[in-house]
Amino acid sequence: MSQTFARxxxxxxxxxxxxxxxxxxxxxxxxxxRDWAAESCIGQTRLPGGTIDLGLPEMxxxxxxxxxxxxxxxGVTPVGGRIPAHWAPLLIAAVEAGLEIVSGLxxxxxxxxxxxxxxxxxxxxxxxxxxxxxxxxxxxGKRRSGKRVAMVGTDCALxxxxxxxxxxxxxxxxxxxxxxxxxxxxxxxxAGAGIAVDAVIAxxxxxxxxxxxxxxxxxxxxxxxxxGSLFHPAYAGVTLGLLHGSQPDGLILCHDPQRTxxxxxxxxxxxxxxxxxxxxxxxxxxxxxGARLVGVSLNTFxxxxxxxxxxxxxxxxxxxxxxxxxMRSPLQRxxxxxxG
Amino acid sequence: MSQTFARxxxxxxxxxxxxxxxxxxxxxxxxxxRDWAAESCIGQTRLPGGTIDLGLPEMxxxxxxxxxxxxxxxGVTPVGGRIPAHWAPLLIAAVEAGLEIVSGLxxxxxxxxxxxxxxxxxxxxxxxxxxxxxxxxxxxGKRRSGKRVAMVGTDCALxxxxxxxxxxxxxxxxxxxxxxxxxxxxxxxxAGAGIAVDAVIAxxxxxxxxxxxxxxxxxxxxxxxxxGSLFHPAYAGVTLGLLHGSQPDGLILCHDPQRTxxxxxxxxxxxxxxxxxxxxxxxxxxxxxGARLVGVSLNTFxxxxxxxxxxxxxxxxxxxxxxxxxMRSPLQRxxxxxxG
Numbered sequence: 001m002s003q004t005f006a007r008x009x010x011x012x013x014x015x016x017x018x019x020x021x022x023x024x025x026x027x028x029x030x031x032x033x034r035d036w037a038a039e040s041c042i043g044q045t046r047l048p049g050g051t052i053d054l055g056l057p058e059m060x061x062x063x064x065x066x067x068x069x070x071x072x073x074x075g076v077t078p079v080g081g082r083i084p085a086h087w088a089p090l091l092i093a094a095v096e097a098g099l100e101i102v103s104g105l106x107x108x109x110x111x112x113x114x115x116x117x118x119x120x121x122x123x124x125x126x127x128x129x130x131x132x133x134x135x136x137x138x139x140x141g142k143r144r145s146g147k148r149v150a151m152v153g154t155d156c157a158l159x160x161x162x163x164x165x166x167x168x169x170x171x172x173x174x175x176x177x178x179x180x181x182x183x184x185x186x187x188x189x190x191a192g193a194g195i196a197v198d199a200v201i202a203x204x205x206x207x208x209x210x211x212x213x214x215x216x217x218x219x220x221x222x223x224x225x226x227x228g229s230l231f232h233p234a235y236a237g238v239t240l241g242l243l244h245g246s247q248p249d250g251l252i253l254c255h256d257p258q259r260t261x262x263x264x265x266x267x268x269x270x271x272x273x274x275x276x277x278x279x280x281x282x283x284x285x286x287x288x289x290g291a292r293l294v295g296v297s298l299n300t301f302x303x304x305x306x307x308x309x310x311x312x313x314x315x316x317x318x319x320x321x322x323x324x325x326x327m328r329s330p331l332q333r334x335x336x337x338x339x340g
Numbered sequence: 341m342s343q344t345f346a347r348x349x350x351x352x353x354x355x356x357x358x359x360x361x362x363x364x365x366x367x368x369x370x371x372x373x374r375d376w377a378a379e380s381c382i383g384q385t386r387l388p389g390g391t392i393d394l395g396l397p398e399m400x401x402x403x404x405x406x407x408x409x410x411x412x413x414x415g416v417t418p419v420g421g422r423i424p425a426h427w428a429p430l431l432i433a434a435v436e437a438g439l440e441i442v443s444g445l446x447x448x449x450x451x452x453x454x455x456x457x458x459x460x461x462x463x464x465x466x467x468x469x470x471x472x473x474x475x476x477x478x479x480x481g482k483r484r485s486g487k488r489v490a491m492v493g494t495d496c497a498l499x500x501x502x503x504x505x506x507x508x509x510x511x512x513x514x515x516x517x518x519x520x521x522x523x524x525x526x527x528x529x530x531a532g533a534g535i536a537v538d539a540v541i542a543x544x545x546x547x548x549x550x551x552x553x554x555x556x557x558x559x560x561x562x563x564x565x566x567x568g569s570l571f572h573p574a575y576a577g578v579t580l581g582l583l584h585g586s587q588p589d590g591l592i593l594c595h596d597p598q599r600t601x602x603x604x605x606x607x608x609x610x611x612x613x614x615x616x617x618x619x620x621x622x623x624x625x626x627x628x629x630g631a632r633l634v635g636v637s638l639n640t641f642x643x644x645x646x647x648x649x650x651x652x653x654x655x656x657x658x659x660x661x662x663x664x665x666x667m668r669s670p671l672q673r674x675x676x677x678x679x680g
Contacts, residue, residue: 141573198543205577233481237545241577287573
């Protein structure tokens with residue numbers, strides 16, 4: 001369904017740039033792209049010394065452009081999160097070959113010496129994916145057509161993006177018209193579109209969320225990446241605005257059963273599942289009175305199978321909706337619960 | 341209590357600039373300053389045709405500077421909220437006289453032709469009060485010393501700023517160490533400091549709120565201006581982040597008994613007082629488990645006295661805390677409830 005709305009829109013397919021990186025932990029973005037957006041990844045390119053291998057064809061920017069690539073995507077995070085000066089020649093060569101540059105690093109692409117001029121000459125865009133669109137609207141609060149499922153959590157960083165991606169993939173595999181909707185930088189690269197909601201001006205959080213999951217066909221499902229937690233002393237405002245603007249029909253509560261306190265905020269306890277469910281449902285019902293909990297996603301990473309299954313069974317008893325770990329569990333029951 | 345924190349800090353006293361305005365409704369900022377920060381208002385200056393009179397001495401910028409003024413404050417809002425080109429000469433004359441310029445209008449002061457250069461030469465600042473400080477931190481969620489009361493509401497624009505100002509004035513009149521803490525542009529001008537929380541990047545809402553009411557003496561009270569409403573489909577994220585960062589000991593629920601639906605969002609009903617109380621308390625207790633409701637502030641503007649008193653009595657019965665209209669009621673009972 002086509003309409004005009006403010007959103008970051010990337011041009012795919014990508015050439016994945018891996019720099020001179022040797023540590024796979026610093027290449028999570030690249031591996032995420034390969035795993036979740038394989039159809040958007042046409043090749044990889046490295047600098048001398050780089051050892052990360054995604055198993056994609058090695059290509060120069062010019063060769064990638066000839067093969068159909070539209071953007072060079074920076075898939076690694078150097079120490080400090082900044083673009084090193086010695087990357088400039090390769091990035092400039094890429095724009096001269098007609099590729100856009102896609103980056104989630106802190107350095108503004110415009111500030112890389114020579115890059116802005118080269119991009120203007122080549123008529124290509126420099127895409128800092130954390131940078132929100134300039135023309136965000138305030139939220140209307142009006143109901144949109146289509147169906148939406150929001151990932152919400154008892155803390156940050158416990159699998160909300162992964163859950164949404166896995167559910168969207170499973171639903172599409174079943175022939176359901178479903179999209180993953182991105183609200184953070186890695187998600188935007190995977191989806192090719194989205195808005196980093198934590199980077200927008202506070203007045204526009206819910207408005208941005210409305211743009212992220214626009215009106216759609218009645219049988220279309222959006223699986224919306226969550227951010228933060230209503231129980232987080234620093235980020236709950238982002239979470240609430242995102243939830244209101246998403247006006248979800250269904251909520252998936254994401255939780256790490258091994259975590260007792262918030263990561264990096266050790267004075268704050270992770271809430272009980274039922275407490276979290278109640279507050280999320282109350283908040284969601286402001287903009288969608290029909291919102292209901294449809295699943296619980298547990299991050300059981302590192303738990304042994306029997307213990308993980310026990311945790312899943314316990315969560316399912318507590319909340320009376322399907323509990324699953326998208327890394328371990330088949331998702332058919334969760335999808336059935338989403339479809340109602 | 342002195343400490344380093346990110347906040348907009350203005351230099352007072354002000355010369356109030358009234359342009360060529362003739363409509364008092366377009367001079368609400370100037371009247372608010374005169375009424376709530378009389379000690380910060382040294383004079384007024386107008387352009388030919390201007391008829392607004394605050395009853396302050398008429399002064400040129402140079403004369404005001406000689407008399408001790410530190411800033412020229414734009415006290416009127418022209419149509420469109422922008423600075424007209426013909427104001428530039430007077431603004432430039434003001435900075436040449438050593439005055440800073442304080443503005444809450446949409447036009448960035450830097451963009452007024454000639455003004456930025458003149459300000460740099462004179463070594464004075466151009467203060468767009470809606471622009472947040474550049475160095476906002478993320479919220480820590482750690483308890484700070486001192487006492488805080490947050491104004492919260494069932495909607496926007498129903499008297500939260502006025503309530504906080506009136507309570508702070510009453511408390512100071514009783515010899516209590518109390519400050520009004522500003523979270524919006526007019527409040528910042530009145531207080532001479534603050535942050536426009538709706539203009540900060542979403543990740544920093546609660547962090548900004550922590551900066552607005554810094555650690556203070558144990559018997560010091562901050563009366564914190566509220567923004568938006570937890571029941572507002574566009575702005576609740578701002579409200580929640582502000583509430584968490586404020587970590588209030590007491591809440592004052594602000595309400596307009598004549599309003600059935602949110603202003604400009606007619607699909608959304610104003611919540612019941614008890615429902616609003618419960619959600620605000622639950623949210624506030626994340627960062628201050630001792631938070632309690634200490635008062636209800638009703639905006640009874642336009643109601644006749646008997647009807648207003650009836651509304652106040654009804655709110656007081658419903659919530660079992662003092663109900664008052666800061667425009668009509670003595671505030672001693674409310675202050676007593678705040679002090680516990």
